[in-house]
Amino acid sequence: MVNAIKLHDSDNVASVFDLVKAGSTVLVVDKKGNSYELKVSDDIPYGHKIAIEEIAVGQQVTKYGEEIGLATAVISVGQHVHIHNIESIRGRGDWAKAETEKGAEK
């Protein structure tokens, strides 16, 4: 069984270092060596993330115990977590531009 590495207690994602097929089961392992099995619902490429908790739209995605983005869709346990369902809150020139344009209309 492929391990899914959970780097911090507060993380809601874990990373896999093998190709994982939808429907298979991974072993979620934390830093203390605790582990449990989790069913994967998407194909997960090498090095990518799986949700280990349900994440609501707009909710913080946490890895290394830190914010790595916000969910843009509901993410269920076992789903692939990547650019299709999370977004960065940093370096958002598009947000800054929209703010400026909104200001200009007023």
Added chain:
Amino acid sequence: MSNDKQYTFMGYVRKDGKVGTRNYVAILPAVVCVSEVVESIVHNTNMTQGIIHHQGCCQTPPDLERTTECLIKIGQNPNVGAILIVSLGCEGVDTDRLEAELRATGKPVDRINVQELGGTSRSIQVGMDKAQALIREVAQMQRTEVDISHLTMGIKCGASDTTSGIGSNPVIGYVADKIVDLGGTVMFGETTEFIGAEHILQRRAKTPEIANEIQHIVTRMEDRAKAIGVDMRKGQPTPGNIKGGLSTIEEKSLGAIVKSGTRTIEGVIEYTDVPKGKGLWIKDSPGREIELMSGMAVGGAQVILFSTGRGAPQGFPVVPVIKICGNPLTYERMNHDMDINAGLLTTGERSLEDIGEEVFEMLLSVASGEVTKGEAIKYNKSMDFYMLGPVI
């Protein structure tokens, strides 16, 4: 912290007291327009390295000053034993100041002017003759044993994937801590890759002022990216990072800063600066390899540790670059470019200390003359200087 064992390397002690891990004659173009002359001289000589950059004219005055400053600092890098300046004759760089400051180091310096010599072919001939004399002079220098505290290490991660933050960057962090503890100097940069992780670096700043400076350079870099009016994703993280599992700049940054280890951050220096003391320093710099490694060489680094996941092969003209690969699959595919397989940490087959010590040993050996895989195949042309303004 006890360090009873003394660690040394065999280096070239320069007149200014700095110690080189290499003994090159730098063929230094004052401007991009003489690249062909420089390349011909380098091709026809031994022990020479061309500093092929793309700056030096038609830039704003601050950027011309920046280019002049970078060229001076590259010539002052202890891995450079002598310098041949190649001037076109009409460049924006202050070539007289460049020559004067390099002569002040006590290193042999010579200079050619392509317009005065009557063009390309004559300049190549005169340049080869002058380079020959410089080579024969520096070739007489011998390596001597010096303490590791003379070492300044630059660090970099490139073509990152998820394994970089878990395999290769922790290994570099281990070595960085060890060098700081032994009295050496470590420089890291890639300010773009502090975005989302700056609060962690700020906690390690020596003073509240330094913590504020970290915030300042991150905000400045982020504002520069935001000014373009688009989401920076795909610029940073790159398409390769994204394929490798890194979804956002925050995720990339949190993995990237691990390579700086855990020690106190002594200060923040500008792109053209040299660290103002021993210990761990931040150099404000972008994430791209060529400008980052040039910034490290400008800062006086005699060796660079370079972490990668997807396989970044870049090397630098006058500084050996040791490649540490966090992805075991990439290491297998690209083992002629990768020096150390840190993927065995990612897979749990080897411990952090085990691989960290292997890298530390290799670092001392490379500092003493061992050739990296990249050096052996002349993968050493990845350089340019980081400019702030437009070409005008």
